[in-house]
Amino acid sequence: MTHIDERGSTMRLAGKKAVVTGAGGALGQVISRALAQEGCDVAGVDLAQEGLTRFGKTVRELGREALELDTDLTDFDDVQRAAGQVRDAWGGIDILVNGAGGGMVRPFAEMTPQEWQRMVDNNLTTVFNMTRAALPAMRGRDGARIVSIASIAALRGGRLVRNATGYAAAKAGVVGLTKALAIELAEEGITVNCVAPGAQHTPGRARDTPEVREALLAQIPTRTLGRPEDLAETIVFLCLPSAAYLTGVILPQDGGHSI
Numbered sequence: 001m002t003h004i005d006e007r008g009s010t011m012r013l014a015g016k017k018a019v020v021t022g023a024g025g026a027l028g029q030v031i032s033r034a035l036a037q038e039g040c041d042v043a044g045v046d047l048a049q050e051g052l053t054r055f056g057k058t059v060r061e062l063g064r065e066a067l068e069l070d071t072d073l074t075d076f077d078d079v080q081r082a083a084g085q086v087r088d089a090w091g092g093i094d095i096l097v098n099g100a101g102g103g104m105v106r107p108f109a110e111m112t113p114q115e116w117q118r119m120v121d122n123n124l125t126t127v128f129n130m131t132r133a134a135l136p137a138m139r140g141r142d143g144a145r146i147v148s149i150a151s152i153a154a155l156r157g158g159r160l161v162r163n164a165t166g167y168a169a170a171k172a173g174v175v176g177l178t179k180a181l182a183i184e185l186a187e188e189g190i191t192v193n194c195v196a197p198g199a200q201h202t203p204g205r206a207r208d209t210p211e212v213r214e215a216l217l218a219q220i221p222t223r224t225l226g227r228p229e230d231l232a233e234t235i236v237f238l239c240l241p242s243a244a245y246l247t248g249v250i251l252p253q254d255g256g257h258s259i
């Protein structure tokens with residue numbers, strides 16, 4: 001059902017309780033704002049204090065409740081505590097967006113076992129930990145949603161950045177987890193989906209030299225970077241009641257880069 005707020009605008013996720021990991025980061029900030037604009041209260045999970053503070057301010061300015069959860073997502077006990085705080089505050093979780101993660105480039109032949117483990121921990125174990133810890137609070141809710149952020153790297157290896165084996169493998173793990181969990185949770189009405197972004201127009205890209213930017217755009221059929229606001233809108237769409245029949249979907253958002 002669509003709700004109308006005091007300003008007369010429609011909110012498609014009014015009253016939903018959302019958890020966003022990586023909420024202090026570039027995409028997490030935009031995704032949290034989009035969910036709050038649609039009427040969600042949002043709990044942000046991150047290690048980055050400054051980003052978490054900015055996240056909380058944004059959500060509250062939109063008239064919604066925010067919880068800033070300073071948590072190491074690679075530590076299951078810490079994540080369990082964070083999920084417990086959300087459950088204590090709000091009674092349950094309707095939407096989980098697994099957005100935390102990040103890449104590192106290293107030629108495979110030079111990668112140490114520790115670096116490999118770090119990539120898997122940061123990009124895959126974080127998704128397991130948060131999803132596993134949140135699940136009990138999502139069961140029995142009306143149409144709960146899990147959306148994870150993978151990457152074009154999971155689909156096309158080095159098409160976006162070369163020497164990203166650890167990152168690509170970990171993100172491919174997110175793709176596999178999404179499909180398998182979608183089947184496990186389907187009968188409970190919990191959908192599990194995944195977006196696979198190509199290069200997004202985030203502050204990190206400002207460090208690209210003109211040559212790097214040109215080479216990147218030359219690979220992308222639309223010749224554009226992705227807009228984080230558009231990615232956030234895609235995630236909102238996957239969380240709507242009308243997306244109930246979409247599960248186990250891996251949705252590239254990449255200007256055709258993965259074709």
Ligand SMILES: NC(=O)c1ccc[n+]([C@@H]2O[C@H](COP(=O)([O-])OP(=O)(O)OC[C@H]3O[C@@H](n4cnc5c(N)ncnc54)[C@H](O)[C@@H]3O)[C@@H](O)[C@H]2O)c1
Pocket residue numbers: 021022023024025026027028045046047048051071072073074099100101102103122126149150151152196197198199200201202204
């Ligand atoms: N930006 C892009 O172009 C792009 C493209 C494809 C996929 N992605 C994916 O999108 C997601 C968000 O990317 P971004 O550009 O916003 O990155 P970002 O670095 O700005 O944000 C990531 C956030 O995750 C948090 N984080 C990482 N590990 C954590 C941990 N163990 N515990 C708690 N918090 C942790 C960081 O503190 C950071 O705030 C990542 O999973 C990334 O791999 C990004």
